[in-house]
Amino acid sequence: MAGVAVTTTINGDAIEYLCQPDETLLDVLRDRLGLTGAKEGCGTGDCGACSIILDDRLVCSCLVLGAEAEGRRVETIEGMAQGDTLHPLQQKFLEHAALQCGICTPGFLVAAKDLLAKNPDPTEEEIRFGLAGNLCRCTGYDKIVRAVQDAASVMKGA
Amino acid sequence: MRYIRPLSIEDAVGQLAGSAGTAAILAGGSDLLVRMKGGFVEPDLIVDIKAIDGLSEIRETAEGFSIGAAVPCAVLGENVALKKAWPGVVEAAKLIGSKQVQGRCTITGNLCNASPAADSVPALVAAGARASVVGPAGRRTIPVQSVPTAPGKTSLAKGEIIEAILLDKRAPRSGDAYLRFIPRTEMDIAVVSAGVNLTLDEHGVVKSARVALGAVAATVLLVEEAAEVLIGSKLDEATLERLAKVCSGACRPIDDKRGTIEFRRKVAGVLAKRAATTAYARAGGK
Numbered sequence: 001m002a003g004v005a006v007t008t009t010i011n012g013d014a015i016e017y018l019c020q021p022d023e024t025l026l027d028v029l030r031d032r033l034g035l036t037g038a039k040e041g042c043g044t045g046d047c048g049a050c051s052i053i054l055d056d057r058l059v060c061s062c063l064v065l066g067a068e069a070e071g072r073r074v075e076t077i078e079g080m081a082q083g084d085t086l087h088p089l090q091q092k093f094l095e096h097a098a099l100q101c102g103i104c105t106p107g108f109l110v111a112a113k114d115l116l117a118k119n120p121d122p123t124e125e126e127i128r129f130g131l132a133g134n135l136c137r138c139t140g141y142d143k144i145v146r147a148v149q150d151a152a153s154v155m156k157g158a
Numbered sequence: 159m160r161y162i163r164p165l166s167i168e169d170a171v172g173q174l175a176g177s178a179g180t181a182a183i184l185a186g187g188s189d190l191l192v193r194m195k196g197g198f199v200e201p202d203l204i205v206d207i208k209a210i211d212g213l214s215e216i217r218e219t220a221e222g223f224s225i226g227a228a229v230p231c232a233v234l235g236e237n238v239a240l241k242k243a244w245p246g247v248v249e250a251a252k253l254i255g256s257k258q259v260q261g262r263c264t265i266t267g268n269l270c271n272a273s274p275a276a277d278s279v280p281a282l283v284a285a286g287a288r289a290s291v292v293g294p295a296g297r298r299t300i301p302v303q304s305v306p307t308a309p310g311k312t313s314l315a316k317g318e319i320i321e322a323i324l325l326d327k328r329a330p331r332s333g334d335a336y337l338r339f340i341p342r343t344e345m346d347i348a349v350v351s352a353g354v355n356l357t358l359d360e361h362g363v364v365k366s367a368r369v370a371l372g373a374v375a376a377t378v379l380l381v382e383e384a385a386e387v388l389i390g391s392k393l394d395e396a397t398l399e400r401l402a403k404v405c406s407g408a409c410r411p412i413d414d415k416r417g418t419i420e421f422r423r424k425v426a427g428v429l430a431k432r433a434a435t436t437a438y439a440r441a442g443g444k
Binding site for chain 2: 002004020021022024043044045046048051054057058059060062063064065067068070111114115129130131132133134
């Protein structure tokens with residue numbers, strides 16, 4: 001199979017890579033670019049652990065081909081903190097202990113960031129529906145929901 | 159395997175028609191990539207249609223709406239005019255998958271995946287939607303219900319691409335609705351579903367109706383007898399009971415782990431009644 005040459009933007013940086021035509025963007029991020037924050041849970045778009053933002057849309061990177069990123073804007077969990085300063089969502093996930101094993105956490109954070117960008121003041125129900133594409137087998141979700149609510153109020157005040 | 163991203167529909171059609179092996183069209187990829195991952199399909203050629211001019215747009219024309227084949231379902235939900243004119247179609251499209259899947263999946267893909275349980279298809283059939291098909295022989299417009307022919311199979315010929323789904327301009331006093339039954343609260347595959355589309359006269363009497371059922375046969379069912387029950391009525395209790403009976407009778411479901419034949423028949427009637435009641439209210443009926 002001939003490789004596909006891709007020029008794209010990841011977390012604000014211009015990036016070039018070569019990938020196979022059937023290679024997912026998740027595999028490109030993890031195995032070629034060393035961005036291992038996005039996780040592979042199911043690989044079929046059910047669990048949300050590989051969530052990224054592609055041109056302002058929340059998507060599962062396991063359901064995007066690496067070749068499709070050409071000319072587009074990719075945001076991953078690695079772009080969320082500003083240097084050593086955590087994003088309010090990251091800070092609140094820590095404070096509320098909204099994670100245990102941590103595998104689902106990058107996906108939840110990216111999905112929650114997208115949710116708050118589109119709806120800065122969500123109800124609990126909107127948070128639960130908005131994050132329904134992210135599965136967590138440890139927390140039972142309550143702490144995650146509370147962390148997102150808390151982060152939303154901090155971000156509104158900022 | 160080759161991946162290409164043509165800029166024109168003619169080029170895409172030419173590449174598909176001229177391909178020697180298995181070719182796949184890629185829009186949102188939420189079905190295709192899962193099938194590739196599972197080893198169910200190994201295309202020799204992937205034609206990404208998202209760079210084709212106009213395919214990522216919803217256009218409002220004098221005739222109605224044209225929804226490009228590469229428009230993600232999330233965008234349907236953000237289109238105020240479309241939501242106002244065809245709330246049932248939009249609510250069906252918005253039921254597919256999660257937020258993440260919504261950002262990618264398309265109603266054209268949902269149609270061409272040809273699952274009997276596809277959420278947007280009964281709503282589109284009830285709406286009388288048409289598909290604009292481009293192929294080596296030119297353009298043709300066909301009713302959406304003639305696209306899926308069996309689970310996983312479509313009537314499209316080699317080289318043909320659906321470029322857009324077309325919805326008519328709304329007549330006054332019209333409304334549509336879509337409902338599905340799933341055992342969870344979200345992110346599941348329909349066990350039974352129903353789409354209803356109505357237009358009323360000045361007195362609130364149903365003038366025209368279309369009723370479609372999903373997941374109760376090999377393809378979506380357009381139940382003409384159910385529409386006849388509704389026409390001329392104001393959706394009184396007796397009419398709704400007759401509607402439920404006709405819909406239950408029209409089902410040709412299978413027994414599987416998600417639902418029995420008996421359950422599917424009963425629920426099809428219940429959902430048709432409820433969807434008809436919502437469509438009637440949306441059309442301004444009292």
